[in-house]
Amino acid sequence: MYDVIVVGGGISGSMAAIASSRAGAKTLLIERYGFLGGMLTAAGVGPMMTFHVGQKQVIQGIPGELIDRLQAKGKSPGHVVDTIGYTYTVTPFDAEGLKYELESMLLESGGELLYHTHLVDVKVEEGRIQEILVLNRGGLQNLRAKVFIDATGNADLSTLAGVPCVKGRPEDGAMQPMTMNMKMTHVDIEAIRRYIKECPEEFPYLEGNTDIIDESSVLSVSGFAKTLEKGLETGELTFKIEGILFFETNNPGEVIVNTTRMYGYDPTDPWSFSKAEIEGRRQAMELEKFFRKRVKGFENAVLVYTGPEVGVRSSRQIQGEYVLTIEDITKSKKFADVIAHGGYPVDIHSPDGEEEVITETMHLSKNAMYSVPYHSLVNSHVTNIITVGRCISATFEAQGAIRVTPMAGAIGHAGGVAAALAAKQEGNVLRISIPTLQQILKEQGAYLEVE
Numbered sequence: 001m002y003d004v005i006v007v008g009g010g011i012s013g014s015m016a017a018i019a020s021s022r023a024g025a026k027t028l029l030i031e032r033y034g035f036l037g038g039m040l041t042a043a044g045v046g047p048m049m050t051f052h053v054g055q056k057q058v059i060q061g062i063p064g065e066l067i068d069r070l071q072a073k074g075k076s077p078g079h080v081v082d083t084i085g086y087t088y089t090v091t092p093f094d095a096e097g098l099k100y101e102l103e104s105m106l107l108e109s110g111g112e113l114l115y116h117t118h119l120v121d122v123k124v125e126e127g128r129i130q131e132i133l134v135l136n137r138g139g140l141q142n143l144r145a146k147v148f149i150d151a152t153g154n155a156d157l158s159t160l161a162g163v164p165c166v167k168g169r170p171e172d173g174a175m176q177p178m179t180m181n182m183k184m185t186h187v188d189i190e191a192i193r194r195y196i197k198e199c200p201e202e203f204p205y206l207e208g209n210t211d212i213i214d215e216s217s218v219l220s221v222s223g224f225a226k227t228l229e230k231g232l233e234t235g236e237l238t239f240k241i242e243g244i245l246f247f248e249t250n251n252p253g254e255v256i257v258n259t260t261r262m263y264g265y266d267p268t269d270p271w272s273f274s275k276a277e278i279e280g281r282r283q284a285m286e287l288e289k290f291f292r293k294r295v296k297g298f299e300n301a302v303l304v305y306t307g308p309e310v311g312v313r314s315s316r317q318i319q320g321e322y323v324l325t326i327e328d329i330t331k332s333k334k335f336a337d338v339i340a341h342g343g344y345p346v347d348i349h350s351p352d353g354e355e356e357v358i359t360e361t362m363h364l365s366k367n368a369m370y371s372v373p374y375h376s377l378v379n380s381h382v383t384n385i386i387t388v389g390r391c392i393s394a395t396f397e398a399q400g401a402i403r404v405t406p407m408a409g410a411i412g413h414a415g416g417v418a419a420a421l422a423a424k425q426e427g428n429v430l431r432i433s434i435p436t437l438q439q440i441l442k443e444q445g446a447y448l449e450v451e
């Protein structure tokens with residue numbers, strides 16, 4: 001019998017398990033792959049963005065410590081200026097370094113790890129999860145804990161336990177497009193830097209401020225507008241593309257290309273999800289050919305990795321005790337039960353490929369900091385589950401802001417401490433002391449502005 005079982009070892013689940021274990025709970029993390037990191041390692045997502053609001057680092061605690069450790073080992077340059085100018089800072093990292101560091105932090109905390117293990121079913125009695133059924137090479141097994149954390153990204157555990165969830169836009173349920181990220185090596189970064197200066201019209205997003213690229217040793221690029229237009233005109237590119245977007249990693253000549261777009265698929269429907277994988281791979285092959293032929297700096301580039309799973313931006317959101325709204329984000333609403341802060345803007349990739357999805361009412365003012373309340377992680381149907389990461393209780397629009405890695409990590413950190421606290425009492429996550437939760441979070445290094 002465990003105090004806390006965390007299902008899913010993405011950034012949120014890893015942070016939750018480390019925090020829970022550090023807070024004194026006997027903790028097990030189960031993960032279906034043989035490594036941690038979720039989207040960041042399985043889907044090649046990066047860089048992390050953003051830990052900052054202006055100059056202030058508002059995401060600290062265990063996620064902050066992770067970056068310090070990566071940086072000390074040369075696996076991340078730390079927080080650097082975003083050369084696209086979209087947000088304050090970005091945090092590149094090496095994916096293999098991340099896998100190792102997350103695993104080390106969890107094991108050092110005393111937490112246990114069970115890899116290659118899928119959640120299959122849940123036994124709920126009187127509003128409490130009694131046990132979960134998992135499948136691995138040892139067959140089917142039951143695992144018991146006082147408190148469970150759902151860190152599956154898609155709210156799989158919450159759904160199986162009967163927690164109500166919603167998907168996508170309220171009007172039609174459409175979700176953000178999926179993306180098969182492509183890791184490409186042998187990219188001539190210096191040639192791209194020169195090209196940005198020589199052809200600023202290719203990079204309208206910078207509005208002529210091409211000097212911003214000198215402010216960081218690591219390049220983030222959104223543009224090649226004319227190159228893209230030509231590719232679409234000639235038929236070399238056959239799918240809707242918002243723009244060519246890529247990010248240099250911590251490794252020389254390596255970039256993450258975030259440019260494929262799979263519209264209209266549902267990641268919670270296995271048949272639809274499989275079709276998205278197939279379409280993603282087709283687009284990736286098409287892009288590799290196009291990049292090598294047409295995109296400056298990619299003449300000798302090689303596509304080396306697309307990962308075991310296509311990237312999912314949004315799917316299910318639990319309907320928790322509190323649903324975080326776009327007004328809470330844009331008006332910087334303060335919550336008595338605040339557990340994390342963020343400054344990343346609302347970033348919604350249109351579900352149907354239309355350009356404008358961010359309306360005036362969704363804009364954040366500069367240096368605006370918003371808050372996430374604990375009651376968006378818990379629900380009134382099942383009393384011993386905490387949901388963390390990108391599938392917490394938030395509207396489609398609010399999720400567009402809080403869905404990114406540093407925030408998912410900070411939410412995971414808080415969920416882990418809360419679960420450990422609940423496990424010490426009667427296991428009811430709705431009855432923990434919020435001031436105690438906030439106090440322990442602060443002791444574990446989290447940045448919190450509590451009223």
Ligand SMILES: Cc1cc2nc3c(=O)[nH]c(=O)nc-3n(C[C@H](O)[C@H](O)[C@H](O)COP(=O)(O)OP(=O)(O)OC[C@H]3O[C@@H](n4cnc5c(N)ncnc54)[C@H](O)[C@@H]3O)c2cc1C
Pocket residue numbers: 007008009010011012013030031032033036037038039040042043045046047048049050117118119120151152153154156178179180181258310311312313388389390391403404405406408
């Ligand atoms: C294409 C794309 C680009 C992005 N770009 C950025 C970016 O540039 N910067 C940024 O900061 N964020 C970015 N994000 C967002 C960010 O990567 C994620 O939102 C964040 O990683 C979510 O973390 P999570 O822990 O909630 O979920 P996930 O990372 O999805 O982790 C879920 C984990 O649970 C495991 N799991 C799932 N189901 C089961 C099950 N049934 N049994 C056992 N294990 C299970 C999975 O294997 C996985 O390890 C991007 C996302 C996508 C898809």
